[in-house]
Amino acid sequence: MNTHQTNFVRTSMLEQSTPPVLDKGYIAWIRKNLLATPLDAVLTIIALLALAWLLPPAIKWLFIDASWTGGGRGVCATAAQGGSQPEGWSGACWAFVGAKFDVFMFGRYPIDERWRPMLVGILFVALLVPILIPKLPYKGLNAILLFGVLPIVSFFILIGGVLGLPYVETPLWGGLMVTLILSFVGIAVSLPLGIILALGRRSTMPVIRLLCTFFIEIVRGIPLITVLFMASVMLPLFLPQGMTVDKFLRAVIGVSLFASAYMAEVVRGGLQAIPKGQAEGADSLGLSYWQKMRLIVLPQALKLVIPGIVNTFIGLFKDTSLVSIIGMFDLLGIVRQNFSDANWASPVTPLSGLVFAGFVFWLFCFGMSRYSGFMERRLDKGHKR
């Protein structure tokens, strides 16, 4: 008995044929992503025209025409403005940024003592990096060192007056150093304070709840600049004669209180998202209020609101630039102060300095938001609905 042969079924595979020219490679990509519909084609052309109009002058200004070296305003000014550049020249003055780089970083901190902020910076990075890498152990110890020990040690290193270090008063502090100190202290204070305020707002005790709600709503309703004004002009009125608070400390208090009100609302959002059963379960196990919050509710709630917390941190970091209005020299303040330096003043100096400061701020904020995205994905245990 021979097997039944069906002639209409092919027994060998066909050679793969190449896809149509229009459906492969970059042509297909362009057709799909840039020219899918007539409207898309028009939009693409408009966008390309806008890029062609914006990008070449920007690159030319930032890099090609920029003056990179030089010891004074001459390299950044045209002949008519008293410089060496040809008429009609305009380019970034990176020589200005280069010459002032140390000032932008440390402000008027004495030059011989600048190893001190650098040392603090190294300690900070050495403690920050391991806490950011999830795989490394000893997180608890690391956190205590970073948030508990480092601020105290850094304070004494920076201000001096002990161990033979010369005293450096806070009005001499400035630049990126001040921005980072303000934001670090603000972050370290506002998170715990915000958690306490959020718990207070959800407390069953009416007095506590009312007080926390009042504080949060008032602070959130007014601009930071009024809070800073309060800290700088009203705080001295509130204290008895002879008792003064350092201007730097006043700014730190203002920024921290402001950020903690926003933090409280973020944390409250997380607390509300935790089902009541969790707290009731903790109650039925006989945990105390603080044990319940610390062990059961807060770990879940904080994990939910990591993006919001980091957004508040980023907002705080950006808001520290406002202290320049009340006469402190953070990064933005010191950059602006140097516009009027007669040795460097030229039409392009302000823009160059601002582009530099903007780039530094952007780097930190962008880094924070990227890290928060990374943590969010890592902590996502698939409970999302």
Next chain:
Amino acid sequence: MSIDATTPSGKDKPAGSILNDPKIRGIIYQAVTLLLLVAFIYWVAMNTSENLKRANIASGYGFLNGRAGFDVGQSLIAYSSDSTYGRALVVGFFNTILVAVAGIITATIIGFLVGIGRLSKNWLIAKLSMVYVEVFRNIPPLLVIFFWYSGVLAVLPQPKESVALPLNMYINNRGLAFPKPIFDSGSQFILLALVIAVIGSILFSRYANKKQAETGQRMPVLWTVLGLLIGLPLLTYFATGMPISFDVPVAGKFNLTGGSVVGPEFLSLFLALSFYTASFIAEIVRAGIRGVSHGQSEAAHALGVRPGLTTRLVVVPQAMRIIIPPLTSQYLNLTKNSSLAIAIGYSDLVSTGGTILNQTGQAIEIVSIWIVVYLTLSLSTSLIMNWFNAKMALVER
């Protein structure tokens, strides 16, 4: 045996048991908090009154009637240096409102365009929108203000070499000059016509909706409304003999003459707030549109609804529900950020208040005025938006 020893019997309670009652403990905690707070406020008040006495500053709001003695750069109401401090604050308040409203409108437009752009299937548009958002979201607004103020507007040419823009506008380092409309007698009829057109459009679209619900026939609402809104005022304009003329700025030998000018302070604040806030609004819009489940638009397509109508009738109304609450807080943020005006000397509420504070030393009064005004603005905006939100919210049974 051991159980008996540890279990307290009902008769002989331990002495501290009343403290273990959570209710009583709560009352004690609250009483202690209240006591501490009162003591603290008392201490602060005593210090303050003593400090004020020593500095010879009379407390109270009487100083508002004093002569201000300083000029403001831009004012919506009549003001001179002979006006009172109170009037200076009112000028500042109106300037705050002006820049906030202008900024909110522009930021909303840019934000919606960029937010929709980020969702575009066009790769180039999506990437450009992303770059915009990532750049402006991560830079302090104060820096953006200075970027415009001392980076761009300050290096524009002198008034005698003003850069001409379309529509008879000129820009130079003193600000933007634009044609000033002059309203002659008869122009009030145009305003009247506009009001009538608006009322008429509302009534017509209501009637059209009712008609559609009854008969299924859709009237050409869009064209009728456009015709009413544009045609009626235009007709009145010609009927009353063209009462509106424009005072056009003219480039003279040394300066521009005529027209209205907005200063670089307002321009840089307005541009910075718009661009900065737009990046946040863009993210809110993107999240809102992506928050509408895909099944909704698929269902609309399955019913045979055209793509344009699907967007307008199915996706947008649901997305607005997600967008509105965070949008409100962005509007409030913009209003609060307008206080950065003080950094460049635009005379807003905080800036004029700061000047008065320096002149009179009435720190508590000025700060209290700031707090009351900003809180009122915040609370009233959130009330309006809550009402709007409640109207838009999903009605669940």
